[in-house]
Amino acid sequence: MKKTIRDIDVKGKKVIARCDFNVPMQEGRITDDTRIRAALPTIEYLLEHDAALILMSHMGRPKGEPKMEFTLAPVAERLSEYLKKEVKFKSSPTVVDDEVKKMAAELKPGEVMLLENVRFRKEETENDPGFAKELASLAELFVQEAFGTAHRAHASTAGIADYLPAVSGFLIEKEVKFLGSAVEDPKRPFVAIMGGAKVGDKIPVIRNLISRVDTLIIGGGMAYTFYKAMGLEIGTSILDADNVGLAGELMKQAEEAGVKMLLPVDVVCAAAFENDAETVTVDRDKMPADMMGMDIGPKSAELFAEEIGKAATVVWNGPMGVFEMPNFAEGTKKVAEALAASDAITVIGGGDSAAAVEQFGLADKMTHISTGGGASLEFLEGKTLPGIAVIQDK
Ligand code: AMP
Numbered sequence: 328m329k330k331t332i333r334d335i336d337v338k339g340k341k342v343i344a345r346c347d348f349n350v351p352m353q354e355g356r357i358t359d360d361t362r363i364r365a366a367l368p369t370i371e372y373l374l375e376h377d378a379a380l381i382l383m384s385h386m387g388r389p390k391g392e393p394k395m396e397f398t399l400a401p402v403a404e405r406l407s408e409y410l411k412k413e414v415k416f417k418s419s420p421t422v423v424d425d426e427v428k429k430m431a432a433e434l435k436p437g438e439v440m441l442l443e444n445v446r447f448r449k450e451e452t453e454n455d456p457g458f459a460k461e462l463a464s465l466a467e468l469f470v471q472e473a474f475g476t477a478h479r480a481h482a483s484t485a486g487i488a489d490y491l492p493a494v495s496g497f498l499i500e501k502e503v504k505f506l507g508s509a510v511e512d513p514k515r516p517f518v519a520i521m522g523g524a525k526v527g528d529k530i531p532v533i534r535n536l537i538s539r540v541d542t543l544i545i546g547g548g549m550a551y552t553f554y555k556a557m558g559l560e561i562g563t564s565i566l567d568a569d570n571v572g573l574a575g576e577l578m579k580q581a582e583e584a585g586v587k588m589l590l591p592v593d594v595v596c597a598a599a600f601e602n603d604a605e606t607v608t609v610d611r612d613k614m615p616a617d618m619m620g621m622d623i624g625p626k627s628a629e630l631f632a633e634e635i636g637k638a639a640t641v642v643w644n645g646p647m648g649v650f651e652m653p654n655f656a657e658g659t660k661k662v663a664e665a666l667a668a669s670d671a672i673t674v675i676g677g678g679d680s681a682a683a684v685e686q687f688g689l690a691d692k693m694t695h696i697s698t699g700g701g702a703s704l705e706f707l708e709g710k711t712l713p714g715i716a717v718i719q720d721k
Pocket of ligand 1: 356463522523547548620621622644678
């Protein structure tokens with residue numbers, strides 16, 4: 328178990344917290360502030376418990392230079408509105424300078440300031456000890472609250488913990504609790520659902536999960552690489568030709584491990600990669616040579632839903648079809664509904680499945696929706712995330 332902000336006394340302490348304020352921007356305006364709102368419980372807790380709070384984050388890719396289109400000034404402003412108090416901010420091209428140091432030194436309990444975009448310094452992504460030390464020098468305690476970058480060893484996500492004791496904020500606590508226990512100690516039956524287009528990205532996850540799950544469901548564009556390995560006609564469907572052999576091996580591994588592996592039994596095929604293309608729905612051994620698979624068919628959706636209904640833990644990563652097109656969203660929607668209706672612990676890996684669940688208005692029916700796409704995949708791969716590894720154990 329990792330230490331959290333609840334396990335330590337922050338009263339009167341200078342606390343530096345790494346948040347994920349990497350919000351989408353358009354012409355200097357924040358277009359979606361979900362990530363800012365997500366960090367509020369931790370920020371409010373720290374302020375209510377009389378910490379003097381220094382916040383830091385990256386935004387976009389300024390590539391180690393102080394490019395003002397990536398300034399965190401709008402974030403400071405938005406945070407001030409939510410917190411109903413001033414969030415002090417000094418846009419320093421070097422992130423930390425004498426003025427920033429003075430500001431941090433004079434910060435009182437219950438007050439809060441935000442540093443400039445840590446990626447204004449190239450030393451950030453290099454995990455440079457000098458920069459990590461500069462950041463650490465501002466505070467007495469480090470709070471890790473940025474799951475989206477926890478799989479990166481950067482100065483503000485990992486290096487800083489060489490100089491300060493590190494604990495997790497509430498967001499990280501939740502990610503570790505649900506993703507961690509799903510992988511390490513799941514309530515059974517444990518069903519994992521993998522989808523999306525890129526087989527290559529998901530192979531390490533499938534490999535790690537095969538030894539842990541009771542059932543592995545594979546849908547989405549990935550399924551056709553497995554079909555190919557089974558010798559089925561896949562028409563013009565998306566194919567990861569380099570990984571056909573590996574798909575076959577994974578099926579064999581699952582069989583040897585006594586894991587039930589379910590692939591779609593029917594397919595919604597389209598004549599072109601377009602929402603309004605002509606479609607046919609066929610059993611998987613009848614895919615027309617001149618069409619492409621765009622979604623799982625209704626029999627598959629029912630089969631998957633039935634399996635989800637029997638599960639005690641479900642982890643889902645990747646859509647079942649091209650859900651961005653309404654005509655091919657049905658399979659993904661059915662799976663999302665099955666998860667929403669189940670009593671199981673339901674964990675949604677970040678990225679597209681999280682977007683799909685939001686799109687269908689089912690987000691609040693899930694136990695946990697991970698906020699980090701890459702980070703949650705690495706977690707499911709069983710990798711140690713540098714930003715989590717540095718947090719002290721209880
Ligand atoms: P990934 O990044 O690997 O999780 O893939 C997500 C993307 O896979 C989404 O944008 C989906 O539209 C896409 N996808 C899902 N099913 C299919 C399919 N049958 N053919 C092509 N793309 C698909």
